[in-house]
Amino acid sequence: MSGRPSRHGPGPATVTTAVGAASPAAIAHAGTIAVVGRPNVGKSTLLNHLIGEKISITSRKAQTTRQRVRGILSLGERQFVFVDTPGFQTAHRTALNREMNRAVQQSLAEVDVVLWVVEANRYNLADRALLPLLPVDRPVILAVNKTDRVTDKRGLLPFVAQISQVREFAAILPVSASRDQGLPELLEEIGKHLPAGEALYPPDELTDRDERFLAAEFIREKIFRLLGEEVPYFCNVVIDHFEQEGQLRRIFAAVIVDKPGQKPILLGKDGDMIKRIATEARLDMERLFGGRIYLEVWVRVRSGWADDEATLRRQGF
Ligand SMILES: Nc1nc2c(ncn2[C@@H]2O[C@H](COP(=O)(O)OP(=O)(O)O)[C@@H](O)[C@H]2O)c(=O)[nH]1
Numbered sequence: 001m002s003g004r005p006s007r008h009g010p011g012p013a014t015v016t017t018a019v020g021a022a023s024p025a026a027i028a029h030a031g032t033i034a035v036v037g038r039p040n041v042g043k044s045t046l047l048n049h050l051i052g053e054k055i056s057i058t059s060r061k062a063q064t065t066r067q068r069v070r071g072i073l074s075l076g077e078r079q080f081v082f083v084d085t086p087g088f089q090t091a092h093r094t095a096l097n098r099e100m101n102r103a104v105q106q107s108l109a110e111v112d113v114v115l116w117v118v119e120a121n122r123y124n125l126a127d128r129a130l131l132p133l134l135p136v137d138r139p140v141i142l143a144v145n146k147t148d149r150v151t152d153k154r155g156l157l158p159f160v161a162q163i164s165q166v167r168e169f170a171a172i173l174p175v176s177a178s179r180d181q182g183l184p185e186l187l188e189e190i191g192k193h194l195p196a197g198e199a200l201y202p203p204d205e206l207t208d209r210d211e212r213f214l215a216a217e218f219i220r221e222k223i224f225r226l227l228g229e230e231v232p233y234f235c236n237v238v239i240d241h242f243e244q245e246g247q248l249r250r251i252f253a254a255v256i257v258d259k260p261g262q263k264p265i266l267l268g269k270d271g272d273m274i275k276r277i278a279t280e281a282r283l284d285m286e287r288l289f290g291g292r293i294y295l296e297v298w299v300r301v302r303s304g305w306a307d308d309e310a311t312l313r314r315q316g317f
Pocket residue numbers: 037038039040041042043044045046057058059060061062063064065087145146147148149175176177178179
């Protein structure tokens with residue numbers, strides 16, 4: 001068994017200073033916000049920086065996020081429940097991608113606000129493919145991310161002017177998720193659209209996912225970040241065993257690969273790669289869960305999982 005991590009600190013500093021210190025005031029406005037956009041625009045990074053903790057994994061590669069994750073931020077009398085979605089997939093029609101597309105559409109149907117993320121000065125066909133999926137009866141806020149990459153900020157104006165034509169937006173805001181720029185303003189804007197109502201989650205809660213899920217995600221992230229282009233797509237991570245004894249968590253995980261020939265790639269020379277994956281994942285877990293972690297990661301072979309719907313369902317898709 002494993003519980004859900006909660007905030008041990010005071011919450012995101014950048015956010016509390018700009019919008020007003022988080023007080024124990026009762027929540028009076030609460031709502032869900034779907035974070036959508038093509039792969040790699042920085043949706044998960046934005047969610048992590050908005051809530052001030054890393055709960056959604058990120059990498060330079062497409063499809064890093066495979067399942068929905070909620071990130072919760074309770075600020076004064078407002079509660080923001082962000083739903084990170086996998087990027088909408090059009091290229092490969094596997095069972096996995098079908099499930100991911102369904103997850104995107106489902107999250108759009110249920111939310112109060114849509115936060116559409118695009119990259120500064122990069123609007124392409126993959127971004128445009130999302131347009132018809134955006135709900136017409138819900139406010140859509142556009143976050144123009146990665147503005148830190150634009151040296152001359154005036155260069156953004158024609159881009160913003162152009163993109164403001166593609167549909168109606170409740171607001172368009174330039175941000176840099178990784179540098180925490182523009183985030184208080186973004187929250188302020190989203191806050192205006194949260195419906196009146198009670199808290200959806202306890203105010204100190206960070207995410208709807210339990211530690212077991214997050215542990216597997218952190219391992220998956222390291223595979224995405226440390227291994228070659230194609231490797232993450234034939235890997236899956238399962239937690240075989242998770243136990244907690246006081247402040248010590250013992251976690252036994254396995255990376256499942258398709259073919260025997262893929263196993264040495266994960267292991268690396270003298271097992272160096274899998275050791276590095278485990279070490280980096282463990283540090284993330286210690287930071288988020290608090291307390292010590294004993295982590296073992298094994299590599300196992302099993303074929304055809306990406307197209308096996310029964311397996312996906314068992315794993316919670
Ligand atoms: N320069 C820059 N890079 C960013 C920013 N936000 C995200 N990234 C990077 O963009 C890549 C994709 O981010 P991720 O959050 O995984 O994108 P997602 O697929 O939309 O969830 C990662 O390498 C991030 O570090 C930003 O504001 N500026």
